[in-house]
Amino acid sequence: MNTIAIVDYGMGNFHSVARALQAAAPNADIQICRKAQDIDRASRVVFPGQGAMRDCMRTLEVSGLREAVLRAARNKPLLGVCVGEQMLFTVSEEGDVPCLDIFPGVVKRFAGPQFASNDTPSQERELLKVPHMGWNQVEQQRPHPLWAGIPDKTHFYFVHSYYAAPADESLTVGVSHYGLRFTCAVAAANIFAVQFHPEKSASPGLRLYRNFVDWNP
Amino acid sequence: MTAVDTALNDNALTRRIIPCLDVTAGRVVKGVNFVDLVDAGDPVEIAQRYNEQGADELTFLDITATSDERDVILPIIESVAKQVFIPLTVGGGVRQVGDIQRLLNAGADKVSINSAAVSNPSLVREAADYHGSQCIVVAMDARRVSAEGEAPKWEIFTHGGRKATGIDALEWARKMARYGAGELLLTSMDRDGTKAGFDLELTRAVADAVPIPVIASGGVGNLQHLADGVTLGRASAVLAASIFHYGEYTVQQAKEFMAAQGIKVRLTA
Numbered sequence: 491m492n493t494i495a496i497v498d499y500g501m502g503n504f505h506s507v508a509r510a511l512q513a514a515a516p517n518a519d520i521q522i523c524r525k526a527q528d529i530d531r532a533s534r535v536v537f538p539g540q541g542a543m544r545d546c547m548r549t550l551e552v553s554g555l556r557e558a559v560l561r562a563a564r565n566k567p568l569l570g571v572c573v574g575e576q577m578l579f580t581v582s583e584e585g586d587v588p589c590l591d592i593f594p595g596v597v598k599r600f601a602g603p604q605f606a607s608n609d610t611p612s613q614e615r616e617l618l619k620v621p622h623m624g625w626n627q628v629e630q631q632r633p634h635p636l637w638a639g640i641p642d643k644t645h646f647y648f649v650h651s652y653y654a655a656p657a658d659e660s661l662t663v664g665v666s667h668y669g670l671r672f673t674c675a676v677a678a679a680n681i682f683a684v685q686f687h688p689e690k691s692a693s694p695g696l697r698l699y700r701n702f703v704d705w706n707p
Numbered sequence: 708m709t710a711v712d713t714a715l716n717d718n719a720l721t722r723r724i725i726p727c728l729d730v731t732a733g734r735v736v737k738g739v740n741f742v743d744l745v746d747a748g749d750p751v752e753i754a755q756r757y758n759e760q761g762a763d764e765l766t767f768l769d770i771t772a773t774s775d776e777r778d779v780i781l782p783i784i785e786s787v788a789k790q791v792f793i794p795l796t797v798g799g800g801v802r803q804v805g806d807i808q809r810l811l812n813a814g815a816d817k818v819s820i821n822s823a824a825v826s827n828p829s830l831v832r833e834a835a836d837y838h839g840s841q842c843i844v845v846a847m848d849a850r851r852v853s854a855e856g857e858a859p860k861w862e863i864f865t866h867g868g869r870k871a872t873g874i875d876a877l878e879w880a881r882k883m884a885r886y887g888a889g890e891l892l893l894t895s896m897d898r899d900g901t902k903a904g905f906d907l908e909l910t911r912a913v914a915d916a917v918p919i920p921v922i923a924s925g926g927v928g929n930l931q932h933l934a935d936g937v938t939l940g941r942a943s944a945v946l947a948a949s950i951f952h953y954g955e956y957t958v959q960q961a962k963e964f965m966a967a968q969g970i971k972v973r974l975t976a
Contacts, residue, residue: 503816505812505814506788506814506816509788509789509792509814510792512789513789513790513792540839540841540842541838541839541841542839605918617918618718619918619919619920619943620918620919621840621841621889621919621920622720623841623889623890623920623943624720624721624722624723624763624920624943624944625720625721625723625763625973626719626720626721627719645721645973647763647793647794648720649794649841649889650841651840666719667718667719668718668719668720669718689792690792690793690794690816691792691793692758692792692793692975693792695792696792
């Protein structure tokens with residue numbers, strides 16, 4: 491049985507992830523999991539996240555699911571979504587919070603002149619809003635089973651103010667542009683993780699979930 | 708080109724088109740200024756149709772008058788969220804943190820707060836701290852209060868535009884951004900229902916005043932109005948109801964029209 495555990499540590503968008511997985515893979519056994527043993531038993535794991543990094547890391551710790559996520563990351567297909575992607579990295583600049591450190595790298599805020607506060611607007615230039623909210627193109631950096639059937643430069647739905655910058659560029663499988671070029675999808679061995687929200691990205695998002703359900707790394 | 712210009716060219720974020728569905732008693736309705744409501748159909752069917760046309764998000768506005776019937780919208784949102792996988796915003800009658808939780812549980816991705824933000828601004832701060840800014844939209848209804856020839860000035864109104872608050876719209880927008888709103892839904896009460904186009908001066912003033920995205924609303928009568936909201940009003944997103952409900956235009960036509968004017972939009976096959 492293909493059981494998919496959605497890690498529910500008390501933060502985030504696990505209901506909408508569950509609904510999208512259900513629509514993408516009607517025959518899969520999708521479980522919203524609050525217990526480590528349920529995550530250990532599942533054949534694959536989705537790790538969502540939403541909201542402030544400090545709250546996400548703290549509630550993951552308090553829920554007792556941190557070790558189960560780390561165990562899953564060692565040998566099962568694991569899909570990180572949004573803050574669930576960011577949490578896989580070493581540390582977040584959002585409150586200098588240490589993260590799971592599965593991937594080396596820092597989670598950074600969108601910053602720079604193009605993101606400067608626009609209290610004194612210039613007539614010529616348009617300053618970029620934060621959060622980065624809306625549909626943006628994802629440029630696939632290399633083929634991957636989770637990109638199957640999804641054309642390069644497909645739009646996905648984003649909403650975030652921070653993004654993960656991998657220390658090792660070879661982790662990057664997708665990039666987007668918002669004032670700067672940033673990594674929005676990473677992959678290594680049995681792990682795939684995205685900054686955008688496949689569960690809110692219409693049919694390409696459902697295809698990505700379908701690909702994850704079928705993935706045998 | 709300056710570094711900033713280069714960076715802006717390197718920005719592929721699309722402008723969003725958001726059909727708005729007014730909902731009461733389980734049906735989508737459309738009227739002018741909350742009167743003469745006409746049945747426009749089943750919420751799930753309409754949501755699916757807009758999704759197929761390439762709508763970037765959907766906004767549901769619960770225009771139910773009595774608080775007893777408020778929870779009627781929850782099963783609607785649940786049904787839509789099971790079948791339509793784009794962001795859903797729900798507003799109307801949100802009074803307290805518990806209302807927000809219920810709507811999010813039902814499947815809303817964002818909740819829009821209007822009058823309650825005015826009567827209790829700390830609600831916005833609490834909600835953003837607890838649920839994250841990404842799901843808190845502050846809806847602001849503004850009306851021009853400056854006379855012809857004076858420097859433009861807009862005031863915040865509540866209760867569907869009937870109740871003046873004395874609050875300056877630009878100050879309010881800045882305050883709500885500081886309080887943690889992730890986005891502002893800006894409606895011109897002067898233009899709402901007129902089909903005369905957005906109040907572009909208002910849209911631009913608010914969009915330039917805050918670091919968060921602004922959705923322009925109120926007055927769309929044709930596709931050029933949508934494009935103007937983005938190019939002249941600098942809105943991140945444009946919201947419209949009647950031009951889509953009555954089949955005057957599809958969302959896809961709106962996007963093709965905007966794309967032809969050089970606006971980045973998400974075109975679906």
